[in-house]
Structure formats: structure tokens, C-alpha cells
Amino acid sequence: MVAELVVSPLxxxxxxxxxxxxxxxxxxxxxxxxxxxxxxxxxxRFAEGTTVAGVLTTSKCPSAPVDWCRAHLPKGTARGxxxxxxxxxxxxxMVGAETVEKTAEAAADLLGCSASExxxxxxxxxxxxxxxxxxxxxxxxxxxEVATYExxxxxxxxxxTFAKGASAHLNMDDVDVSIAGIAKGxxxxxxxxxxxxxxxxxxxxxxxxxxxxxxxxxxxxxxNAITVDSDTSTSDTCLVFATGAAAAKGVAPITSLxxxxxxxxxxxxxxVLKDLALQIxxxxxxxxxxIISHVTGATSDESAQRIARAIADSPLVKTAVxxxxxNWGRVVMAVGKAGEPADRDKLKIAFGDLVxxxxxxxxxxxxxxxxxxxxxxxxxxxxxxxxxxxxxxxxYGADLTHGYVSINGDYRS
Amino acid sequence: MVAELVVSPLxxxxxxxxxxxxxxxxxxxxxxxxxxxxxxxxxxRFAEGTTVAGVLTTSKCPSAPVDWCRAHLPKGTARGxxxxxxxxxxxxxMVGAETVEKTAEAAADLLGCSASExxxxxxxxxxxxxxxxxxxxxxxxxxxEVATYExxxxxxxxxxTFAKGASAHLNMDDVDVSIAGIAKGxxxxxxxxxxxxxxxxxxxxxxxxxxxxxxxxxxxxxxNAITVDSDTSTSDTCLVFATGAAAAKGVAPITSLxxxxxxxxxxxxxxVLKDLALQIxxxxxxxxxxIISHVTGATSDESAQRIARAIADSPLVKTAVxxxxxNWGRVVMAVGKAGEPADRDKLKIAFGDLVxxxxxxxxxxxxxxxxxxxxxxxxxxxxxxxxxxxxxxxxYGADLTHGYVSINGDYRS
Numbered sequence: 001m002v003a004e005l006v007v008s009p010l011x012x013x014x015x016x017x018x019x020x021x022x023x024x025x026x027x028x029x030x031x032x033x034x035x036x037x038x039x040x041x042x043x044x045r046f047a048e049g050t051t052v053a054g055v056l057t058t059s060k061c062p063s064a065p066v067d068w069c070r071a072h073l074p075k076g077t078a079r080g081x082x083x084x085x086x087x088x089x090x091x092x093x094m095v096g097a098e099t100v101e102k103t104a105e106a107a108a109d110l111l112g113c114s115a116s117e118x119x120x121x122x123x124x125x126x127x128x129x130x131x132x133x134x135x136x137x138x139x140x141x142x143x144x145e146v147a148t149y150e151x152x153x154x155x156x157x158x159x160x161t162f163a164k165g166a167s168a169h170l171n172m173d174d175v176d177v178s179i180a181g182i183a184k185g186x187x188x189x190x191x192x193x194x195x196x197x198x199x200x201x202x203x204x205x206x207x208x209x210x211x212x213x214x215x216x217x218x219x220x221x222x223x224n225a226i227t228v229d230s231d232t233s234t235s236d237t238c239l240v241f242a243t244g245a246a247a248a249k250g251v252a253p254i255t256s257l258x259x260x261x262x263x264x265x266x267x268x269x270x271x272v273l274k275d276l277a278l279q280i281x282x283x284x285x286x287x288x289x290x291i292i293s294h295v296t297g298a299t300s301d302e303s304a305q306r307i308a309r310a311i312a313d314s315p316l317v318k319t320a321v322x323x324x325x326x327n328w329g330r331v332v333m334a335v336g337k338a339g340e341p342a343d344r345d346k347l348k349i350a351f352g353d354l355v356x357x358x359x360x361x362x363x364x365x366x367x368x369x370x371x372x373x374x375x376x377x378x379x380x381x382x383x384x385x386x387x388x389x390x391x392x393x394x395x396y397g398a399d400l401t402h403g404y405v406s407i408n409g410d411y412r413s
Numbered sequence: 414m415v416a417e418l419v420v421s422p423l424x425x426x427x428x429x430x431x432x433x434x435x436x437x438x439x440x441x442x443x444x445x446x447x448x449x450x451x452x453x454x455x456x457x458r459f460a461e462g463t464t465v466a467g468v469l470t471t472s473k474c475p476s477a478p479v480d481w482c483r484a485h486l487p488k489g490t491a492r493g494x495x496x497x498x499x500x501x502x503x504x505x506x507m508v509g510a511e512t513v514e515k516t517a518e519a520a521a522d523l524l525g526c527s528a529s530e531x532x533x534x535x536x537x538x539x540x541x542x543x544x545x546x547x548x549x550x551x552x553x554x555x556x557x558e559v560a561t562y563e564x565x566x567x568x569x570x571x572x573x574t575f576a577k578g579a580s581a582h583l584n585m586d587d588v589d590v591s592i593a594g595i596a597k598g599x600x601x602x603x604x605x606x607x608x609x610x611x612x613x614x615x616x617x618x619x620x621x622x623x624x625x626x627x628x629x630x631x632x633x634x635x636x637n638a639i640t641v642d643s644d645t646s647t648s649d650t651c652l653v654f655a656t657g658a659a660a661a662k663g664v665a666p667i668t669s670l671x672x673x674x675x676x677x678x679x680x681x682x683x684x685v686l687k688d689l690a691l692q693i694x695x696x697x698x699x700x701x702x703x704i705i706s707h708v709t710g711a712t713s714d715e716s717a718q719r720i721a722r723a724i725a726d727s728p729l730v731k732t733a734v735x736x737x738x739x740n741w742g743r744v745v746m747a748v749g750k751a752g753e754p755a756d757r758d759k760l761k762i763a764f765g766d767l768v769x770x771x772x773x774x775x776x777x778x779x780x781x782x783x784x785x786x787x788x789x790x791x792x793x794x795x796x797x798x799x800x801x802x803x804x805x806x807x808x809y810g811a812d813l814t815h816g817y818v819s820i821n822g823d824y825r826s
Binding site for chain 2: 057058059060061062090091092093095125126127128233234315316319320322323325328329332333335336337338339340341342344345347357359360361362400401402404405406408409
């Protein structure tokens with residue numbers, strides 16, 4: 001059996017309109033050897049003075065490109081980004097680091113900068129050596145024409161069923177500034193490895209340390225709040241590049257978290273991160289329904305997050321949602337297994353606005369009919385109130401369907 | 414779609430031959446209201462002086478019967494066991510505790526003992542009140558004829574596709590003694606809740622505290638080493654009853670862990686526990702292949718166990734096994750996500766005896782053909798050596814198939 005890649009039923013109608021960001025030039029190319037008969041290399045060039053922040057996979061077995069980014073992020077400056085799709089350059093021994101180094105050196109030569117200012121990502125097959133020569137050949141010969149954000153988002157896809165992009169615009173010091181982002185998601189098909197990659201670009205002048213703090217905060221509420229199947233890639237990467245080009249138009253650099261303009265910038269950044277994260281989950285393998293696991297009343301936010309995650313990751317909850325079954329008993333089970341403080345007799349469980357259970361018992365006005373009607377929708381909010389404290393968290397997940405099993409259970413050969 | 418319950422392809426050929434245990438009388442009955450047109454009540458009567466040990470679900474939302482067992486286990490004596498299938502008596506408020514109490518009182522009246530010496534389990538639907546009157550009526554009217562272990566194992570099934578039993582026999586003080594056990598497993602179908610129940614019976618005279626220690630040790634290597642889908646029931650229960658009937662034949666009571674006969678008894682107990690645990694996993698929903706996740710070389714046994722569990726619970730590993738795909742890249746991913754000490758460049762991964770990767774690289778003699786041939790089997794051993802220390806663990810799991818999604822994703826109504 002071979003799974004056909006049909007576009008996710010939860011995909012947005014079209015790729016959004018994203019204007020170019022001053023100081024960013026995007027190029028795409030096809031690496032020789034071919035990958036799905038399309039461009040599979042993204043090369044981004046940044047203006048001098050570009051700052052960078054990033055978050056990387058917590059996997060204990062990271063890919064060679066992740067090692068590279070982790071080593072060079074602390075410096076906080078960037079001039080280029082190279083991403084290839086089709087081969088993750090992961091778990092290939094010393095060859096992996098060598099390919100990354102040679103790629104960075106080639107890009108640095110093109111841009112006249114230090115190799116440490118080139119950031120690298122790879123996504124695709126794991127355990128297959130990634131030869132550097134064809135990659136560098138493609139890099140040198142990238143099309144002269146600057147690519148759109150849609151083309152860039154397309155080039156980094158592996159088995160995503162749609163290209164993912166988002167942007168936000170705000171006024172800062174009377175100047176219009178922007179944040180644009182692209183991402184690839186959790187489309188996985190044997191033998192590819194799940195990988196989430198996201199790149200954001202802004203013309204706002206902002207120091208790397210402030211950007212890093214804001215990214216980490218936004219990441220917690222976006223990419224770290226989604227789960228397709230609880231599996232963590234060796235290559236997950238999110239980088240934000242700030243060219244500072246708006247400084248020439250009169251925007252003063254943001255160099256401190258106490259800068260009053262931080263709040264609006266953070267809101268815009270959070271919005272782009274969340275938009276991209278939700279697009280990734282909506283392209284989860286075999287997804288037919290988005291699960292919004294919303295936990296309140298926990299003893300702490302951390303506790304709420306662990307419970308929300310236990311619900312969103314529970315195969316029994318996920319299959320119930322796939323089957324449009326308002327099976328709140330499985331939610332009780334998931335709360336119980338999370339190992340966090342919970343009192344059975346204070347639990348309140350609602351699907352959307354429909355309270356199904358409270359005080360350790362089925363809700364008196366419970367209507368199977370109303371619950372079944374709600375479950376027909378394509379966004380299912382599972383709300384759990386623990387009645388113990390003020391802790392709250394939201395985790396976004398996907399249902400577990402035959403499509404997931406088909407996509408991931410196919411023979412590799 | 415309605416999932417048909419076909420017998421698991423990994424089921425044993427027949428129920429094993431299990432002799433009666435002195436001091437144990439088993440009875441079965443059908444509770445009025447009907448459940449699958451078969452007996453769904455098990456009533457076990459034990460000789461005076463029977464000791465009991467038990468392990469119960471770690472769920473923070475346990476069922477009323479679990480609360481009851483937890484309260485009365487410390488006393489260490491038992492005269493009866495009542496188990497019903499079809500209704501879990503879980504998350505039904507105060508009514509749940511009332512049903513348990515009335516059932517225990519009725520059984521105690523029949524046996525002339527204290528209600529605290531009656532142990533209770535329920536399995537089935539969650540959130541539906543379990544009326545005590547029909548249950549007690551069935552209890553009072555149980556068939557006079559003593560039931561076989563096969564009939565008893567049949568009565569506690571919900572959606573198990575086969576009845577589960579095992580036994581072990583040993584010679585103690587020149588007397589033949591036995592341990593018999595029955596279990597129900599992880600056959601789940603909406604709206605039932607997954608539940609693992611196991612009951613063991615022995616004629617060996619042994620104090621409750623020694624029995625408890627041996628059970629906990631054996632449980633760690635058996636029921637706590639299996640995972641179908643990482644979900645934890647509100648009702649998981651394993652109880653061991655020791656009637657001491659063999660004392661009349663000259664077996665001196667075991668009252669200390671230092672008793673030299675403990676080792677042989679523990680081995681026999683472990684064998685029955687492990688046999689039942691493997692039968693449960695082999696009846697996992699939709700299972701087509703048993704996964705044996707065997708981790709060595711970890712920094713500790715606990716660390717090895719967390720990594721082995723991350724592998725056995727990974728949806729990507731489980732679907733790869735279902736698809737007979739020797740996808741060791743997903744094993745690397747699962748090791749990486751476990752959050753335990755691991756060094757990518759020291760990892761060694763084998764499927765059975767076939768080494769697929771070592772030293773952070775695909776094994777030089779890797780043969781896709783040999784790996785694919787191995788994956789056709791119905792027991793897949795995934796061996797990971799971390800090369801860091803002496804820690805070792807084995808976790809048994811199930812593949813993730815279309816059958817799992819069908820069984821758990823059906824509409825409840």
C-alpha cells in the first residue's frame with residue numbers, strides 16, 4: 001500500500017500574501033539528484049548587521065546541522081541561511097559535520113563573511129550521507145531572481161501537503177515594519193524523519209539577546225504547544241533573523257527588554273509563531289480534526305501543561321476524536337495518567353461549551369445528542385478544569401486516523 | 414464502521430491446563446441486564462487464613478473498587494473476590510463507593526467474614542452508574558458448580574479476543590504446590606475503558622508482607638514492562654491470594670524474605686506474571702507484531718527503562734513495525750526524545766541479531782534485504798546499546814495498526 005498525499009482537509013485556502021522584508025533576499029534551487037522534481041534548496045542572504053536568535057531540538061541525538069547552529073547561535077549574528085530538503089544529514093557520523101562545514105564555507109565565500117554567520121538546516125531521510133558537492137553546486141548557481149516567500153516555503157517542504165507562511169505588520173517609531181515567517185511541518189513518510197523547521201525574518205533592528213528572550217517566550221506558546229504524535233525530531237529548528245533594515249527609516253534599535261516597544265513586537269512575533277505552529281499541526285499526518293486541549297485550575301502552569309499534553313497525546317483520546325466520539329471517560333483516564341495533582345471529585349470536563357462531567361460524575365444536563373453534534377466539527381476543544389488552583393495551559397494536537405497509520409506504516413522500499 | 418473482534422493472530426493455540434488450587438473455589442454467573450450473552454461475574458471464595466498482596470493503578474482518578482482494594486490491602490487477609498465485567502464503576506461519584514460497599518457486605522454475609530476481607534474489581538464502561546442490586550442477586554445465586562480457571566478467565570473479559578491463564582508448579586518441602594493466574598487485558602472498544610486485571614492464586618502458606626514484596630518485584634518485570642499505547646486505566650489491578658492450604662500437607666509457612674524457599678517461589682510467581690503480561694500484550698488492540706524493546710548500556714536500569722519505553726511507545730516506531738519497515742532512524746529519534754543520557758556516536762542499534770547502526774553511523778555490513786526478512790516475523794526485538802554503562806531494561810509493546818484505529822475510533826452510539 002502506498003499512501004497518497006492529499007492536501008490536508010484543514011489546510012488554509014491559499015498561501016498568504018507576504019511582502020519582501022528589507023535586508024532579506026531569498027533564492028531557491030534544485031540540488032542535482034532530484035527531489036520530487038522541484039526546488040529543494042533554500043538560500044537566504046541577509047544584510048550586514050543582521051542579528052539572529054534560535055531554538056533547537058532537545059533531542060539527545062541531534063543532526064549535524066543542529067550541532068552547527070547550536071555552536072554559532074551565541075554569537076548572535078547572521079549573513080546567510082541554507083536549508084535542504086530530502087536528506088536530514090542526521091546519524092551519518094563525522095561525514096555529517098564535514099558536509100555542514102563545507103556548505104557553510106561555500107556560502108560564506110559567496111557572501112564575504114565568516115562561516116560562523118551561515119546557519120544550516122537539513123530535513124529528510126535519516127542515516128543516509130548527504131554529499132556536499134551537489135549541494136554546494138546548487139548553492140553557487142541559485143537563480144538570480146529573488147524568490148517569493150511562497151516559493152521559499154515550498155522548497156523546504158518534504159511531505160507537507162501545503163506550503164506554510166505567515167506575517168505580521170506593525171508601526172514602530174512611525175515606520176511600517178514587518179515579521180514574515182515560513183515553516184515546514186510534520187508531514188512524515190517513510191523513510192523521512194518528522195521535522196519541524198521554521199524561519200522568521202524582520203526588518204526591525206533588535207539585539208540578539210532581546211530577540212532570543214522573546215523567541216523563547218513565544219516558542220513556549222506555539223511550537224512547544226503542538227504535538228502530532230509526541231515524537232521529537234533530531235532536527236527541529238526555529239530561527240529568527242532581524243536585518244535591522246528599518247533603522248535606515250528611523251527606527252531606533254531595541255536593545256533592552258525594558259524598551260516599551262518590546263510588547264508590541266512580541267505580540268506580532270507571537271502571532272506569526274502561533275500561526276505557523278497551527279499550520280504545522282493542521283498538516284499533521286492523516287489529521288481530520290484539530291484537538292485543542294485546554295486545562296485550567298491546575299496547581300501550576302507546568303502541571304496544566306503536562307496534563308494538557310497527556311490528553312493531546314493519548315492514543316485513546318485521539319482515536320475517539322477521529323471517530324467523533326465525545327468519550328469523556330478517556331479524558332478522565334488521560335488526566336489520571338498524567339501523574340499530576342488531580343482530584344477525581346473536583347474534575348470538570350467540557351467539549352467546547354458542553355459540560356459533560358463535573359464533581360466526579362456525568363453532568364446532570366449531559367446530552368449525548370448535543371455532544372455528538374459538536375464532535376462533527378473540525379476543531380475540537382477539550383476543556384478540563386481541575387478545581388485546584390490557577391494553573392492553565394493549551395496544547396494543540398491532531399486526531400489519530402487510518403491516514404496516520406497508512407502514511408507512517410508503509411514499506412520504505 | 415464497526416470493528417469485528419477477530420482473535421489476535423498472536424493468541425496462544427489453547428487455554429493452558431490449570432489444576433484447581435486447594436483453598437480456592439471459583440464461581441461465575443451472569444448479571445441480569447445481560448452482557449454479551451455470557452457470564453460476566455466472577456466470585457472466588459478463599460479458605461480461612463488466606464493472605465493477599467496487590468498492586469493497583471497509579472492513576473490519579475482511580476475507580477471506586479480500586480479505592481476499596483487500596484484501603485483494605487494493608488490488612489493482608491482475604492476471604493473473597495468479586496469481579497464484574499461490562500461496567501468499570503469509575504467516575505460515577507458517591508454511588509460508586511456505595512455499590513462497592515454493598516457488594517462487599519453481601520459477599521461477606523455469604524462467607525461469614527468481614528467486608529474488609531472481600532476484594533472487588535470492575536471493568537468496562539466508565540461514567541455509567543453500576544447498580545448494586547442485580548450484581549448482588551447474581552452473587553447470591555452463583556452456580557453451585559465450581560468453575561474452571563478457563564471459565565473464570567472468560568467471565569472477566571470485556572473485549573479481550575481470548576481468555577488468559579497461566580500456572581507454575583514447584584516442589585516445596587517435598588510437597589507439590591502451585592501458582593495459578595488469570596488475567597484480562599487491553600482489549601478496548603468504545604465505550605469501554607482499557608483495563609488490565611490479573612488474579613493469582615497459590616496454596617503456598619506465605620505471609621502477606623513477603624508476598625507483597627515478591628509481587629512488586631515481579632510486577633516491575635511483567636505488567637509494568639508492557640505497553641499497548643501508554644494509556645493507564647483507572648482500574649488496573651493485580652492481586653495475589655495465598656490460601657496456605659499446602660500447610661496441611663507439611664509445607665512450613667514462609668514468613669521472611671530470608672527464607673531460602675523464597676527464590677524458587679519468586680521464580681514461579683515471576684513466570685506466571687510474565688506469561689500473563691505477554692498474553693495481555695499479544696491481545697493488544699489491532700496487534701500484528703510483538704515489539705520487544707531491549708535497551709542495554711544505559712547509565713542506570715531506570716534510564717534504560719525510560720528509553721525502552723520511549724521506543725515501545727513511539728507512534729513512528731510502532732507504525733514502522735506494523736509496516737515491516739526496519740526503520741532504525743525512528744529508533745534513533747525515540748532514543749533522542751527520551752531525555753536520558755545518550756551519545757549519538759556510541760549508539761548501536763540491532764533488530765534481532767542484525768546490527769543496523771553503530772558508532773553514529775549505518776553499520777558497514779547493513780543489509781536492507783536481511784532486515785526486511787527479519788521484519789516479516791511476528792516478534793520484533795529492537796536492541797539498543799548506549800555504550801555508557803550497565804543499565805538494562807526490556808519493555809514489551811505492540812505495533813500500531815489500522816486495527817487499533819478501527820477498534821478505538823468507532824462511534825460509541
